[in-house]
Amino acid sequence: MSPIKLLGISGSPRRGATAYAVREALAYAESLGDVETEFMSVRGREIKFCIHCDYCVRKKEGCVFEDDVAKMYPSMEAADAWLLGTPVYQGTVSGQLKAVLDRCRAIVARDIDALKDKVGAAIATGGDRVGGQEPAIMAIHAFYLANKMIPISGGPFGANLGGTIWSHDKRAAGAEADEVGMKSVRQTVSRLVELTLTIKRAKLHEDS
Numbered sequence: 001m002s003p004i005k006l007l008g009i010s011g012s013p014r015r016g017a018t019a020y021a022v023r024e025a026l027a028y029a030e031s032l033g034d035v036e037t038e039f040m041s042v043r044g045r046e047i048k049f050c051i052h053c054d055y056c057v058r059k060k061e062g063c064v065f066e067d068d069v070a071k072m073y074p075s076m077e078a079a080d081a082w083l084l085g086t087p088v089y090q091g092t093v094s095g096q097l098k099a100v101l102d103r104c105r106a107i108v109a110r111d112i113d114a115l116k117d118k119v120g121a122a123i124a125t126g127g128d129r130v131g132g133q134e135p136a137i138m139a140i141h142a143f144y145l146a147n148k149m150i151p152i153s154g155g156p157f158g159a160n161l162g163g164t165i166w167s168h169d170k171r172a173a174g175a176e177a178d179e180v181g182m183k184s185v186r187q188t189v190s191r192l193v194e195l196t197l198t199i200k201r202a203k204l205h206e207d208s
Contacts, residue, residue, distance in 0.1 A: 003035055005036050005079045007078075009100070011097025011100070021123050025083055025188075042097060045069070047103075060109060081121070081196040083192065091136070092132065115147045120152070123164075153191065159187035165185070
């Protein structure tokens with residue numbers, strides 16, 4: 001069986017705690033074996049907002065905008081699993097990540113099952129321990145559910161909804177120092193890899 005493909009996206013416009021956490025999560029996933037990873041970031045990218053023009057619905061050829069989000073589509077579709085990271089902005093995801101997720105409408109407008117059964121997990125970073133991380137993660141889970149994906153967490157006792165990082169507003173150094181938060185990330189990644197491998201094996205068995 002070929003390795004599973006895990007796509008990690010940092011939804012932060014700067015190089016800080018979120019990018020650090022996602023990169024560390026991908027490295028941990030690779031250490032578990034049978035995993036190939038790809039990292040992407042919204043930082044420095046041209047990201048246009050969805051304007052609900054319905055071009056994608058009418059044409060079924062992707063989005064009307066040919067910006068950096070459109071360049072992300074092939075990796076999104078090829079991945080078996082997604083790991084989305086976001087800083088907490090006003091109790092939810094960053095505007096940049098929200099715009100990327102809104103633009104995924106073009107993917108499912110072309111093929112309604114394009115994202116079906118991909119496993120999805122989330123990491124949220126905040127300047128406070130209780131700073132909106134879980135509502136931000138739930139917003140990402142809502143995206144997964146709306147697009148026939150399978151949202152997961154790290155399970156009870158430490159990662160109930162996903163990875164939650166307290167950066168103390170010290171960016172990557174703050175995330176690295178948050179041992180409890182990084183443990184929640186590892187728990188989440190372990191479950192993400194476990195379920196993705198199970199689904200891939202089941203599909204191979206069906207096809208054999």
